[in-house]
Amino acid sequence: MPESRLEKLLDFLRNEPNDEFLLYALATEYLRLNDTGKALEYYEKLINEHPDYVGTYYHLGKLYEALQRKDDAVNIYERGMKIALAKRDNHALAELRAVYEELVGDDD
Numbered sequence: 001m002p003e004s005r006l007e008k009l010l011d012f013l014r015n016e017p018n019d020e021f022l023l024y025a026l027a028t029e030y031l032r033l034n035d036t037g038k039a040l041e042y043y044e045k046l047i048n049e050h051p052d053y054v055g056t057y058y059h060l061g062k063l064y065e066a067l068q069r070k071d072d073a074v075n076i077y078e079r080g081m082k083i084a085l086a087k088r089d090n091h092a093l094a095e096l097r098a099v100y101e102e103l104v105g106d107d108d
Contacts, residue, residue, distance in 0.1 A: 005029060020050040027056075031063065039063060047076070054084050054092045061099060073103060 003011075006029050013022045027042035043060040046053055057080025064073035077100035084093035 006033065018049070020046060020053045023050070024053065024056060028059070031059075036063065036067065040067075047079075051079075052083060052087065054080065054087060054089050056080075057083065058092070058095055058099065061096075061103075065103065070103065074100065077103070 006026075009022060009026050009029055013019065013026060016022055023042050023046045027039045027046065030036075030042060031039035040060075040063060043056055043063060046056045047060060050056075057076055061073045061076045061080065064070070064076060077096050080096045081093055081100065084090075084096060
């Protein structure tokens, strides 16, 4: 039986346990498989251990939104915008700002 994409990623992670791209890929794969608990675990691990991995903030924020955790989503978008600004990643900054403004605009 062929090895699944998830199994391959987990094998790679055993060899490279601190690889930020593998952590991100695992989180994304778990989300694709509708395992939000595992996706959340890996996204949060990535934020805590690799806070400069800018791409995580958008996806973690969106997951928080889907889980009805608005305050957490707002917080993670704010953190992500600060990181993106510091890294001069204007594309990520624009994406984070857009979802942040859409989310906080609901209060008006």
